Amino acid sequence: MLMQMKKQVVTPLFIGIGLLVGIIFSLQFRAKPIGSGSFPLERLEIQKELLTEYSVEQQELKQRIEEADEKLQEARALIERQTSPQTLNELDRLRAAAGFTAVEGSGIRVKLSDNPGVSRRGFSSVNENFVQASDVRDLVNSLFLKDARAVSINGNRVMPLTSIQPVADNLLVGNFFEIAPFVIEAVGDPDALEEAVETIRSRKIRVFADVVDSLKLEPVESRRTLKFLKLHE
């Protein structure tokens, strides 16, 4: 008797829930796509346009800076020829201490790319399957901790005071816009640097690391004006 009553209540209940779930699925499936004139899409277009505009502007600036730097190096070389060897030694020593010299040697090349299951077009800063600024920042930290003598990201030398920030679905390394995948090179003891890579291996992104016998990381030539820093008296 009790079983019969249970059957009479439970069966219609399950059928009811099934129908409800079916209706919800249908409604979801039939949901209208966002119209082409809607605000979010317009905003997306503006974002894309701005991103393209800034990228193009940056390319031009990079080229002009490189040209001006080249001329400056030539002018300096002329002056340095007339300078005493002691002063030149001092200059070289300080440049090395400040990280403004090229660093060569064996090291490691790490490629960070997104989990194959995701596409950058659907980038989300809260999806751990995409390479995020924090992944790159953590790897650079670990490489320095393992005594990397120099580190670069997509060819740009990074110093401990180089910021690594997210911009749209890519990165701003210092002032330079870099797109995925991110190739990080480091000069130092390859075994130690490989250990540094282990710190991010458990993440959902793809991490490929290769030992490289000979690497040359060019210096960063920071022309940044120092407005606040003074020698302490």
Add this chain to the structure above:
Amino acid sequence: MNKNKAIILIAIIIGVLLALQYRSFREIELLVQRTEPENIFTELRVFQVANKQLRANLDVTKRALDETQSKLSREAIDEEIQRLKLLSGEQTVSGEGIEVTFDAAVKTFWLNDLISQLVVTGAEAVAINDVRLLDRTAGFRDIGDGILMRRYFLRPPFKITAIGPRTEMQSAIAQSGGIVDRIEDANPTLKIIVAEREKIIIPAFNEESSQ
């Protein structure tokens, strides 16, 4: 008997799935905590500012070229030496800035996130417990209640000092939803004090004391 075995097996599978799910939630939770509230226009503004800085770099380079070509060689070299002395860490430096104090240890990635934010806002030199951040001292790892900064073992409280535009740096990190808020959210018992200072002094890097 077989029924019991099946129940135990199902319970184990559910347990494993729940554990995996929990781990996955923890990972995403950490990522959410470390990610600034998503605002693409703020990020684009950072890009715009980066280009502005590159334009300024170009102007500085052109000016340096003009000066190098017109100045006495000794004067140009002396200026370069002065500039490198400020950046090399070999001498004590000072200037206006901010001081951020943590009363206990945090996961060290928070320090990198905070420093990155300070640099974006214009920090020209940064130190932790008076150890200047340079390519010879960079690299953090948390060890117990302390922090390893390359070869320096630092104990709490941790004082991060940055020389740069103090008001801008203070507002950038201490804004609502900013990096300080996010660190505090992730570490509810931690106390962080941010203070503007007219003069921050960062000592010269001493190679011997790191051994």
